[in-house]
Amino acid sequence: MVVFVQPFEDNSETYVVDVGFGGSGLVRPIPLVSGDRSEVMGVGPAEFHRLVKEPFPHSSLAQGVWNLEVRHISESEMDASVNSTWKRMFSFCEQEFFYEDCVTASATVTRSHPLFAQNVLCIRYVLDNQSLDSDLYRVIMHGNEVKARRNGETQVLATLKTELDRVKALREIFGIQVDDSCAKFVAGGLAQLR
Structure with a gap:
């Protein structure tokens, strides 16, 4: 799910906002235009996003x-003229899309896709105070680890051995106020730590 935003009065300039994708997803609004004109920086100067519009595959419609x-x-x-892909x-x-569409799609993805059905995932974006450019970095909980990814380097912040460790990390590292009793919702399920 993405959100279209038109932040200026009397102007149809549209931006795409997607704060929930995670991984290498968007961290800033991106203009809804195709190609290089849409390019925005990601979490730092080594990551970029862009939008590209193309014909819908196998469709004769113009959309x-x-x-x-x-x-x-x-x-x-960065030092050479090499272009990464x-x-x-x-x-x-x-x-x-409407509420019912989103509920149905969410249920389908979370139940059928192993990444979501077999894991507890959490991603937090943090302002990097050590950066001169006020870059961001990601803190990611996946599997039994919490890692910080900053400037292409990864640092393990915590190793999780129990569901209570995971609940504690959600509180202390991600700032999500969950009670210890929440561990019971994962225990015995596919996403339980092994």
């Missing part, structure tokens, strides 16, 4: 599909 793409630049590429993150259309 298109938007693709959100990400590009990560290594240190060697763009990777498609997801696609979306401009058709409006």
Whole structure:
């Protein structure tokens, strides 16, 4: 699910906002235009996002599909004229969806996709006070670890051995106020720590 935002009065300039995708997803609004004109920085100067619109596959209709793409630049590429490749993150259309559509789609994805059915995932974006450019970095809970990814480097912040460890990390690292009793909702399920 993405949200279209038109922040200026008397102006139809539209931006895409997607705060829930995670991983290498958007952290800033991106203009709803195709190609290089849409390019925005991700969490730091080594990550970029853009939108590319293309015809909807196998359709004779004129409508298109938007693709959100990400590009990560290594240190060697920053100093040279090497262009890293763009990777498609997801696609979306401009058709409006309603509450019932979102509930059904969410249930289908979370029940059928192993990433969501077999894991507790949490991602937090943090302002990097050590950066001169006020860059962001990601803190990610996945599996039995909480990791910080900053400037292409990964640091393990916590190793989780029990469901109570996971609940404690959600509180202390991610700022999510959950009670210890919440561990029972994961215990015995597919996402339980092994």
